[in-house]
Amino acid sequence: DQQVKQNSPSLSVQEGRISILNCDYTNSMFDYFLWYKKYPAEGPTFLISISSIKDKNEDGRFTVFLNKSAKHLSLHIVPSQPGDSAVYFCAGDSNSGYALNFGKGTSLLVTP
Amino acid sequence: DAGVIQSPRHEVTEMGQEVTLRCKPISGHDYLFWYRQTMMRGLELLIYFNNNVPIDDSGMPEDRFSAKMPNASFSTLKIQPSEPRDSAVYFCASSSDRDEKLFFGSGTQLSVL
Numbered sequence: 001d002q003q004v005k006q007n008s009p010s011l012s013v014q015e016g017r018i019s020i021l022n023c024d025y026t027n028s029m030f031d032y033f034l035w036y037k038k039y040p041a042e043g044p045t046f047l048i049s050i051s052s053i054k055d056k057n058e059d060g061r062f063t064v065f066l067n068k069s070a071k072h073l074s075l076h077i078v079p080s081q082p083g084d085s086a087v088y089f090c091a092g093d094s095n096s097g098y099a100l101n102f103g104k105g106t107s108l109l110v111t112p
Numbered sequence: 113d114a115g116v117i118q119s120p121r122h123e124v125t126e127m128g129q130e131v132t133l134r135c136k137p138i139s140g141h142d143y144l145f146w147y148r149q150t151m152m153r154g155l156e157l158l159i160y161f162n163n164n165v166p167i168d169d170s171g172m173p174e175d176r177f178s179a180k181m182p183n184a185s186f187s188t189l190k191i192q193p194s195e196p197r198d199s200a201v202y203f204c205a206s207s208s209d210r211d212e213k214l215f216f217g218s219g220t221q222l223s224v225l
Binding site for chain 1: 145147153154156203212213
């Protein structure tokens with residue numbers, strides 16, 4: 001059973017515009033969330049994270065928003081660049097374990 | 113550090129053959145994870161180890177799958193016998209006790225014909 005859901009398999013955005021990637025989760029025990037970025041033929045790499053005690057975390061062009069009541073988080077990329085084209089995975093983590101639960105990923109294409 | 117190292121990068125085998133995937137975690141990391149990526153299920157956890165001891169193997173699909181970690185710097189994932197539905201990218205990842213971030217290897221692309 002998928003505890004982390006990324007319902008948009010793909011997203012296409014023009015360079016310079018905002019990219020918004022969404023993620024929903026079902027496990028109320030999750031207290032830490034991470035976004036990973038994956039290029040073809042490479043492993044996922046850590047991008048940004050947020051603790052459940054916060055509702056926003058920002059790192060340069062990347063901002064993650066967390067809405068605990070809705071069990072929803074989103075990743076905003078502003079401005080989007082062609083190099084941001086990749087698959088983005090959302091993951092949840094709970095104190096009861098050390099393994100991350102990942103969504104299926106959203107493939108982002110940023111066009112010039 | 114060279115990061116998490118996986119081998120082979122690509123493996124093509126015939127149904128029924130034994131397949132062994134290898135992983136060297138980042139030195140000093142206490143946790144090692146095996147994930148599988150497919151289009152249908154995304155990134156799913158197969159098994160993870162803490163200090164070389166398997167902690168949770170509930171994600172291992174069947175008895176055909178087995179994983180070992182004989183020491184802190186080496187782990188294997190074995191599939192015997194392999195089946196076409198095992199075709200996927202298999203990732204190894206490691207982390208330290210003080211950091212919830214996982215560091216992934218480049219993966220092994222497995223094709224079972």
